[in-house]
Amino acid sequence: MKAISVHNLHKHYGQLHVLRGLTLEITRGECVILLGANGCGKSTLMRCLNGLTSHDQGEITILGDSLTHLSKPQLRQLRRKVGVVFQQFNLVQNVSVFQNVLYGAKGQQRFGLLASLACLATHELRERAMASLERVGLAHKAHADCRQLSGGQQQRVAIARTLMQDAEIIIADEPIASLDPKAGKEIMDLLLDVVSERRLTVLCTLHQLELAQQYGDRIIGMKAGQIVLDTPRQQVALATMQQLYQGDVRVDQISPPTVDNAALPTS
Numbered sequence: 001m002k003a004i005s006v007h008n009l010h011k012h013y014g015q016l017h018v019l020r021g022l023t024l025e026i027t028r029g030e031c032v033i034l035l036g037a038n039g040c041g042k043s044t045l046m047r048c049l050n051g052l053t054s055h056d057q058g059e060i061t062i063l064g065d066s067l068t069h070l071s072k073p074q075l076r077q078l079r080r081k082v083g084v085v086f087q088q089f090n091l092v093q094n095v096s097v098f099q100n101v102l103y104g105a106k107g108q109q110r111f112g113l114l115a116s117l118a119c120l121a122t123h124e125l126r127e128r129a130m131a132s133l134e135r136v137g138l139a140h141k142a143h144a145d146c147r148q149l150s151g152g153q154q155q156r157v158a159i160a161r162t163l164m165q166d167a168e169i170i171i172a173d174e175p176i177a178s179l180d181p182k183a184g185k186e187i188m189d190l191l192l193d194v195v196s197e198r199r200l201t202v203l204c205t206l207h208q209l210e211l212a213q214q215y216g217d218r219i220i221g222m223k224a225g226q227i228v229l230d231t232p233r234q235q236v237a238l239a240t241m242q243q244l245y246q247g248d249v250r251v252d253q254i255s256p257p258t259v260d261n262a263a264l265p266t267s
């Protein structure tokens with residue numbers, strides 16, 4: 001079954017035509033890395049997939065449900081199945097780590113931020129929040145203020161929050177962009193471990209081409225609002241991916257996937 005299906009997607013911001021007939025399918029359980037130069041429309045696509053931004057034309061189907069035909073309550077329900085991890089972590093800064101994770105359960109049992117602050121969560125939810133924090137190695141920081149954490153630790157909290165949410169799909173928009181290389185690799189390792197344990201589907205944008213090759217089952221490349229590269233990671237050469245970032249290369253000049261990759265890891 002397809003986790004994500006996008007057909008002929010268009011999105012404008014005023015006169016700016018950002019997504020230009022984008023079509024994409026992601027099967028359940030796949031880990032897909034999305035590459036593309038600044039401004040090509042990656043974040044806009046991610047936001048459309050999560051229903052945070054509305055699209056102008058085209059069809060998005062998430063876990064079998066078309067976003068176009070959902071009522072607002074149904075959309076809210078569907079959003080719970082799509083966890084998001086952002087570059088800026090998007091944590092509530094003036095509350096504890098534990099409360100941030102608990103907040104991932106919003107929508108379950110009419111549970112929201114106010115309830116998390118007022119400690120109204122059930123025993124079961126609180127146990128799950130602590131187990132999520134343990135899974136990301138931060139149980140000992142449960143009562144710390146998020147502002148006291150490093151960037152890598154804050155991203156761990158964001159991942160724990162998606163675990164709490166019981167998401168089936170994780171959309172990660174440059175999750176390691178603000179981290180140093182070591183912390184970035186640790187976060188990618190954690191994310192991919194969690195994803196494989198729970199058989200989740202991932203769509204993750206990165207700008208680090210070597211990491212894309214290391215972590216993606218499949219690599220897709222965007223240019224000017226369209227998918228111009230779509231290939232299993234074993235079949236993509238670094239040079240092909242680099243073409244996505246060369247400003248003077250037109251969409252129709254991106255090389256097709258090559259199989260000349262003796263130097264690339266195969267697993």
Ligand SMILES: Nc1ncnc2c1ncn2[C@@H]1O[C@H](COP(=O)(O)OP(=O)(O)OP(=O)(O)O)[C@@H](O)[C@H]1O
Pocket residue numbers: 013016018036037038039040041042043044045
């Ligand atoms: N809310 C908005 N209103 C107007 N223009 C926007 C808005 N969001 C994005 N844009 C513009 O749409 C284009 C695509 O932006 P988007 O953030 O999707 O690109 P991106 O590929 O994610 O870039 P980056 O790699 O820098 O994050 C850019 O030109 C951006 O300035």
